Amino acid sequence: MLLKDQHPLNKSISIALVGPPNVGKSTLINTLLGMDLSIVSPRPQTTRNQFQCVTLVDRTEIIFLDTPGLHKSMQEMNLRMNHETYMAQDGADLNWIVLDGTKGKESVLHQLASLRDVYKNLSQESWIVVTKLDQLKTNAKKVEAEFPNLMLEAQKICPVVKRAYFVSALEEAGTNELLSVVSEFAPSGNHLYPDGSVSNKNVRFFVAEYIREQVFTLLQEELPYEIAVTIEEFVDLEPSEGTSDIVARISAVIHVNRMGQRAIVIGQGGLMIREIGMKARQKIETLMGGKVMLKLHAKVSPKWFKNHMMLEELGLSRAPNSIRAWREDT
Ligand SMILES: Nc1nc2c(ncn2[C@@H]2O[C@H](COP(=O)(O)OP(=O)(O)O)[C@@H](O)[C@H]2O)c(=O)[nH]1
Ligand SMILES: [Mg+2]
Structure with a gap:
């Protein structure tokens, strides 16, 4: 479906959230959407399907692609769940590699390295989003000190990583800033969803x-x-x-x-x-x-x-x- 007669200043971007299971991808999407659409639980592999959620920031349409995260089992269901994640990544303008910041820098780099094989074919622009910062028991100003040279070391592992952001989805810290950065970064383009849509799933x-x-x-x-x-x-x-x-x-x-x-x-x-x-x-x-x-x-x-x-x-x-x-x- 093509939405006609769009405003010339419209922008649209799709972002695939990828990363290990249970790092907080679905929670981050819900916080950015301002509604509890994607289901969340304290257990890994809660999300099984990839699907899109949409929000508007001024004239920018931001489409988030939630994914199941990747796992290694050869069970038919897991093969299909991995396929869902690859498909989401393939169609996106930007990847967010979401990582759990609870245990600090070494753990974040370790999580990134564990995905190296999986993301070696990553071609689109990719950003690291470190989440759960509320668990770090540090105040926002000290975040940079907790993760010194994170970008440099991350790029050695995954060269396509261009930026790193730090948030707490639960406490909504850094999340509005992340939305502004995205709407700044988004390319001009027509909106794919009519105003008021929230998802491609019914x-x-x-x-x-x-x-x-x-x-x-x-x-x-x-x-x-x-x-x-x-x-x-x-x-x-x-x-x-x-x-x-x-x-x-x-x-x-x-x-x-x-x-x-x-x-x-x-x-x-x-x-x-x-x-x-x-x-x-x-x-x-x-x-x-x-x-x-x-x-x-x-x-x-x-x-x-x-x-x-x-x-x-x-x-x-x-x-x-x-x-x-x-x-x-x-
Ligand atoms: N403390 C804290 N917990 C979080 C945050 N984001 C997610 N969680 C918790 O981490 C668990 C996994 O979250 P979920 O969004 O399902 O992870 P996903 O598997 O990557 O989609 C849930 O228990 C969430 O409540 C956060 O910013 N801070
Ligand atoms: Mg999830």
Whole structure:
């Protein structure tokens, strides 16, 4: 879709956030957007799909591409998740290599070095964004002192790195400055999204994500990695006068790998699944701007993470090195 008759001073830039899992990429995007769109949890590999989030700063459209981060496992789902990250990086004008600043400079350089193989083909301009600075227990003025010569040493590892910025997404420190720098840097160009758009994914996608976010937050151990959420029914309702102010009726399935996991998701007397539903519903209602009816079921779908059809349904498209399906025609 081409948006016509645009202002001649419009600018547009797309930024792929790449980096190790759990460094705070999704949190940073949410802070910069000013809304909790991308799901966040204290566990690595919460984000599974790449998707775009959009914000406007004056006449500059900034498109953030959130990515799952890269991991080395050869599981079909992980191959597809890595592919999502490569695709995002490929289409972006700028890469932010997001690194966790909690443990200071040596750790930041170590994280960068661990990505060396992955990012050796990086051609677009790349910046380092060191985040979680609130954990450093240092005040902003001392940041430079904590990371002396970071750029010089970073460039030895990853020569395409041009700049470094320091932020705390949680405390919103340095984040507005980062937005101004980006809008300064952005090239002139037409906006790709109509005003008011926030993402290229639809509400259904975020509803499933918000449910998964609660599973990641409320359930322990490895369980969340063996869980997926699909939407079974999504009906928009016209809030009828006086009788009901419900804007949607949604029914979703929480897929688990094994029978025992189903019992954990449901919890004693259904308490756990009710809590997952209640917390997810609050975020869904904020997103949709009205009340929703949310029904959740838990279902055993053995080895869903190897099932090509299921992975397609979850929006993870086939990777070039995908494991061949046993009944592939070509
Ligand atoms: N203290 C602190 N924690 C953060 C910050 N940004 C993210 N986190 C936490 O780090 C964890 C991982 O964040 P997430 O955004 O999911 O990381 P991602 O996997 O890189 O997308 C979550 O528990 C966040 O609350 C920050 O600026 N400061
Ligand atoms: Mg994430």
